Amino acid sequence: xxxxxxxxxxxxxxxxHSAARLSEQDRVLGLTLYVAxxxxxxxxxxxxxxxxxxxxxxxxxxxxxxxxxGKVTVHAFRRDGVRAEAPRFADLASLPVTGxxxxxxxxxxxxxxxPVLAALQVTIEQTSEAGQGPRSLHRDGLTAxxxxxxxxxxxxxxxxxxxxxxxxxxxxxxxxxxxxxxxxAEVNGAHNLxxxxxxxxxxxxxxxxxxxxxxxxxxxxxxxxxxxTIRSHRREENSKSHGQEAxxxxxxxxxxxxxxxxxDGIVGRCVRKQAVFHLxxxxxxxxxxxxxxxxxxxxxxxxxxxxxxxxxxxxADGTAHIIGVLQxxxxxxxxxxxxxxxxxxxxxxxxxxxxxTSPRKGPEKARASGICDPFTPEDEDFFAELLRILGLAAQRxxxxxQAGGMGAGRGMKGVERLLVV
Numbered sequence: 001x002x003x004x005x006x007x008x009x010x011x012x013x014x015x016x017h018s019a020a021r022l023s024e025q026d027r028v029l030g031l032t033l034y035v036a037x038x039x040x041x042x043x044x045x046x047x048x049x050x051x052x053x054x055x056x057x058x059x060x061x062x063x064x065x066x067x068x069x070g071k072v073t074v075h076a077f078r079r080d081g082v083r084a085e086a087p088r089f090a091d092l093a094s095l096p097v098t099g100x101x102x103x104x105x106x107x108x109x110x111x112x113x114x115p116v117l118a119a120l121q122v123t124i125e126q127t128s129e130a131g132q133g134p135r136s137l138h139r140d141g142l143t144a145x146x147x148x149x150x151x152x153x154x155x156x157x158x159x160x161x162x163x164x165x166x167x168x169x170x171x172x173x174x175x176x177x178x179x180x181x182x183x184x185a186e187v188n189g190a191h192n193l194x195x196x197x198x199x200x201x202x203x204x205x206x207x208x209x210x211x212x213x214x215x216x217x218x219x220x221x222x223x224x225x226x227x228x229t230i231r232s233h234r235r236e237e238n239s240k241s242h243g244q245e246a247x248x249x250x251x252x253x254x255x256x257x258x259x260x261x262x263x264d265g266i267v268g269r270c271v272r273k274q275a276v277f278h279l280x281x282x283x284x285x286x287x288x289x290x291x292x293x294x295x296x297x298x299x300x301x302x303x304x305x306x307x308x309x310x311x312x313x314x315x316a317d318g319t320a321h322i323i324g325v326l327q328x329x330x331x332x333x334x335x336x337x338x339x340x341x342x343x344x345x346x347x348x349x350x351x352x353x354x355x356x357t358s359p360r361k362g363p364e365k366a367r368a369s370g371i372c373d374p375f376t377p378e379d380e381d382f383f384a385e386l387l388r389i390l391g392l393a394a395q396r397x398x399x400x401x402q403a404g405g406m407g408a409g410r411g412m413k414g415v416e417r418l419l420v421v
Contacts, residue, residue, distance in 0.1 A: 036119070037117040089121075095116065106121075108154050173378065186203055209334065214227065266279065282304060311325065323395060
């Protein structure tokens with residue numbers, strides 16, 4: 001019956017119903033499901049229903065939140081509508097718990113090394129005849145066949161849920177890949193370098209869910225990096241109109257160029273090392289430069305993360321030209337009910353990282369600071385691909401701006417003149 005459920009919440013409702021039937025006997029049993037996986041938690045509570053016996057389903061009631069050791073949050077559900085009791089296990093690593101004090105707790109885990117999605121806890125609420133508390137499960141509670149049946153039930157449900165989560169992850173990656181293609185089309189339509197910069201900042205801010213995107217262009221002639229800032233100037237006009245005093249009016253913003261050496265900051269290392277750098281906390285890096293990297297290391301601002309890498313235009317003849325450096329600053333926290341955010345938080349530890357980055361860690365281990373979400377291995381992969389796309393798109397834009405796309409040279413010579421146009 002579990003395979004016929006189309007949604008995870010229906011599958012977990014079926015798990016509780018099947019576990020209740022499997023352990024049904026004269027004694028009163030308490031069945032509680034503790035959901036630990038963020039993606040699985042986001043799938044619960046969207047609709048209300050009742051099973052065939054008229055029992056209120058677990059996803060129609062508000063979950064009860066508990067906290068395990070290590071600040072792990074679990075959401076508890078019961079099929080009978082009764083408020084869930086606190087878990088009898090200290091953390092997910094202590095599972096399974098069997099035959100101890102009238103309590104059995106089984107993990108929903110697809111296999112060794114896979115994350116624990118949830119836990120099923122069975123408690124005997126009826127005391128023994130001598131009034132000495134709950135009976136031992138193996139001796140007086142559940143039979144050995146019932147324990148094996150519950151274990152098989154949890155293992156089957158975990159396998160189904162893990163497979164469906166993998167499917168959702170693949171769908172999410174495909175959706176981001178299509179969005180990446182849209183970004184490539186948008187940036188290749190820019191008519192000048194200033195328009196290219198504006199499009200990249202807007203599109204990458206949304207794609208990576210970051211607070212700020214910064215671009216530094218490489219000047220081949222002076223071998224320096226150039227970044228642009230827009231400052232608003234106000235002027236006072238000593239004129240009285242309609243009987244009012246002189247007022248300050250906003251003038252058109254002016255672009256200011258700032259130069260710095262490639263020996264400074266993380267952006268300079270990106271040019272020299274031709275590598276991507278992932279900083280979980282910018283203040284922890286000895287190479288960070290407030291001026292060159294455009295950051296503030298004081299207080300909370302120094303706790304943000306950063307992903308930076310070189311935009312390089314590589315051609316079929318084997319030549320390559322450095323375009324500049326792209327920075328992603330402070331990945332924003334996604335809401336708890338955001339599907340993509342839930343999938344990112346539920347992903348297990350990954351393998352090796354992109355070139356020049358620190359070894360990949362799982363999202364929870366990578367969360368060095370509590371003010372932003374970590375960049376995932378998937379973010380790093382898309383970032384590396386976009387750097388190649390943006391490098392070629394910027395080179396095309398420079399050629400269009402220099403000579404209308406006819407006979408323009410390669411490289412970033414005279415980039416300062418192109419930026420002030």
